[in-house]
Amino acid sequence: MEESNDSEIKGISRKSKDSNTKTKIIAEVYKRKRNTEKNDQIKTLATGIIERRIELAALRLILLNPITITILIFMLLFFLFILMIIMMLGGSPDVKQTVTDNNTSCSATETMTGSGGDSLTHTEAQTQVNNVGISIKSSGNCSDRNRSNCTSLDGILQNSICGITNFKNKSGLSFYITGGTETGHAGGEHSHGSGWKIDISRTDRVSGYIKSNFAPAGVRNSDKAPLYKDGAGNIYALESDHWDIAFVGNNCSVGGNNTNTSITTSSTSSNLDNGCAATSYPPTTDNCNGKYNLNNPIGNFGDPTCTFSKDQLYSLLQQYDAQLAKHWFHVVVPCESGYNPNAYNNAAVDSAGAWGLFQMGRGKNGPNDHGDVNWEQQASNAVFYNKMLINKGLNGRYWECWDGH
Numbered sequence: 001m002e003e004s005n006d007s008e009i010k011g012i013s014r015k016s017k018d019s020n021t022k023t024k025i026i027a028e029v030y031k032r033k034r035n036t037e038k039n040d041q042i043k044t045l046a047t048g049i050i051e052r053r054i055e056l057a058a059l060r061l062i063l064l065n066p067i068t069i070t071i072l073i074f075m076l077l078f079f080l081f082i083l084m085i086i087m088m089l090g091g092s093p094d095v096k097q098t099v100t101d102n103n104t105s106c107s108a109t110e111t112m113t114g115s116g117g118d119s120l121t122h123t124e125a126q127t128q129v130n131n132v133g134i135s136i137k138s139s140g141n142c143s144d145r146n147r148s149n150c151t152s153l154d155g156i157l158q159n160s161i162c163g164i165t166n167f168k169n170k171s172g173l174s175f176y177i178t179g180g181t182e183t184g185h186a187g188g189e190h191s192h193g194s195g196w197k198i199d200i201s202r203t204d205r206v207s208g209y210i211k212s213n214f215a216p217a218g219v220r221n222s223d224k225a226p227l228y229k230d231g232a233g234n235i236y237a238l239e240s241d242h243w244d245i246a247f248v249g250n251n252c253s254v255g256g257n258n259t260n261t262s263i264t265t266s267s268t269s270s271n272l273d274n275g276c277a278a279t280s281y282p283p284t285t286d287n288c289n290g291k292y293n294l295n296n297p298i299g300n301f302g303d304p305t306c307t308f309s310k311d312q313l314y315s316l317l318q319q320y321d322a323q324l325a326k327h328w329f330h331v332v333v334p335c336e337s338g339y340n341p342n343a344y345n346n347a348a349v350d351s352a353g354a355w356g357l358f359q360m361g362r363g364k365n366g367p368n369d370h371g372d373v374n375w376e377q378q379a380s381n382a383v384f385y386n387k388m389l390i391n392k393g394l395n396g397r398y399w400e401c402w403d404g405h
Contacts, residue, residue, distance in 0.1 A: 118157070118158050119155045119156065119157055119158070119195055120153065120154075120155075120156055120157075120158060120161065121154055122143050122145075122152055122153045122154040125153035125154075125156045125161050125180075126143075126153060128161050128165060129153075129161065129164060129165065129168075129177060132165045132168045132169060133168065133174070134164065134165070134168055134175070134176075134177060135176050135177070136151050136153070136176065136177045136180075137151060137176040137177065137178055137201070138150050138151035138178070144182070145181055145182050145183065146182075146183055147182065147183070148182060148183050148184030150182050151177060151178060151179060151180055151182060152180050152181050152182040153177070153180040153181060154180075154181055155181045155193075155195050156180055156181055156195045156198070157194075157195035157196060157247070158252060159196075159247055159250070159251050159252055160195060160196060160197070160198055160247040160251070162247075162251035162252035163198075163232070163234055163245070163247035163249065163251035164177070164198050164200070164245070164247070166232075166251055166319070167245075170318060170319065170322050171206070171209045173203075173205050173206055173209060174203075175200045175201045175203060175206050176200065176201040177198055177199065177200055178199045178200060178201055178242050179192060179197075179198065179199025179242065179244070180192065180198060180199070181193055181195055185197070186222075190246050190248055196246055196247060196248065197244060197245060197246050197247070198245050198247065199239075199242045199243065199244050199245070200242060200243050200245065201242060201243075202238070202239075202241055202242045202243055206243065207238070207243075210228050210236050210238075210243065211228065213230070213314075213315050213318055214228040214229055214230045214231075214236060214315055215228065215229050215230075215309065215311050215312045215315060216228060216229075217229040217235065220237055223239075225237040225238055225239055225244070226238045229312075230249070230315055230319065231312065231315045231316030231317075231318070231319040231320075231376075232249030232250060232251055232319060233248055233249035233250075234246065234247050234248060234249045234251070235248060281304045281305055281374045282304065283298045283299040283300055283301040283304055284299060284300045284304040285299045285300065286300050286304065286306060287300060288300070288303060288306035289306075291303075291306070292340070292342045293342075294342060295344060296342065296344035296346075296353075296355070298372065300342060301342065301355070301356070301372050301373060301374065302340070302341025302342035302343070302355075302356050302357070302373075302374060302375050302378065303341045303342060303374065303375055304374055305374070308341050308375045310329075310339055313329065313333070313339070313357070313375065313379065314329045316376060316379045316380075317329055317379055317383070320379060320380060320383040320384070321383045321386075321387075324383075324386075328379075328382070328383070331401070331402075331403075331404045332358065332382075332396075332399055332401050332402060333357050333358065335401030335404060336357065336358055336359040336399060336400075336401045337356065337357045337358070337359055339357065340357070341356055341357050341374070341375035341378060342356070343355070343356060343357065343359065345359060348361075350362070350364050352364060354371065355370075355371030355372040355378075356371035356372065356373070356375065356378040357371075357375060357378050357379070357382075358371055358378055358379075358381075358382040358399065359371060359399070360378070360381060360382060360385070360398075365385075365398075366385070366388075368381045368382075368384050368385035368388070369381070369385060385398065386398065
């Protein structure tokens with residue numbers, strides 16, 4: 001452009017003799033030059049705007065594309081999943097619970113899984129079992145964990161010791177501990193070596209007690225040993241010369257005593273449980289193959305896992321309240337609910353209704369006044385609510401059916 005204008009000016013100078021004319025012509029040429037430069041700038045600016053709009057349109061097209069949106073959602077979910085894994089690894093994987101305050105109400109959404117507790121030395125465990133009248137016996141008369149002919153409790157879990165002392169206190173039977181954490185047993189997560197199992201001597205009275213009070217639970221796959229399950233969830237396997245017991249329930253929470261001493265579940269106990277000893281499950285819409293008529297606002301709250309049986313209820317009541325278990329089972333429950341864990345009465349004194357086996361409310365009278373939970377928790381709540389009443393001299397006064405009518 002510069003060369004063209006210069007050539008044009010030189011041509012004008014040669015052709016024109018009039019200086020004024022030359023000046024006008026030269027001014028006109030420069031004016032055209034400036035206009036041309038402005039036009040070029042406008043074109044450049046317009047081109048940039050168009051390119052920017054094209055880029056924005058392309059970006060919108062990409063972001064609004066369903067495939068792109070799906071990918072972004074997947075990436076977000078993946079990030080949240082990784083974050084959840086990190087949080088889980090940072091906490092305790094063995095205990096799951098929701099706790100709101102010291103007077104916790106076991107709502108239908110709470111769960112608890114036994115963690116086993118601390119491991120003990122042989123001497124610590126022996127002191128606890130000896131205190132309730134349990135002796136330890138071995139063919140080698142020793143307690144060395146590394147010898148198979150010894151009986152050792154070195155490394156046994158506190159939960160297992162709570163379980164065996166509970167069994168002793170409830171049954172009142174005499175027996176020996178014949179197996180603990182010593183070498184020679186089968187391995188596994190809930191094994192002898194990991195502190196979860198204890199063997200006891202097999203006697204007619206021990207066998208009769210277990211078979212009469214605990215629910216049959218099939219057979220063990222490895223050796224077809226008959227299995228029985230108590231109200232806390234512990235598993236008893238009948239072997240040739242002993243009972244092999246896996247203490248997988250929450251044995252140290254029963255009765256509200258979480259110390260290293262024996263646990264009392266008598267109705268006169270001063271150690272009141274807050275009702276959270278039993279595992280809780282949320283309601284479902286499953287009527288258990290037509291077993292229940294779910295004519296209540298929340299569905300199958302009483303037996304959401306479809307595992308309820310009278311035998312298991314009686315076993316659980318014996319665990320929680322040995323002295324009054326028969327009264328609960330033969331008098332109160334059939335009168336209040338007809339053994340229906342999903343029983344519901346919307347015309348009860350409590351405006352929230354009466355719920356479950358024991359026809360209790362929804363928390364009006366405290367954290368244990370809940371019948372709107374699964375049957376295991378119903379039993380726990382009823383027993384421990386009544387223990388509070390006993391302390392006030394009001395045994396059974398909550399239930400119209402306490403006296404059988």
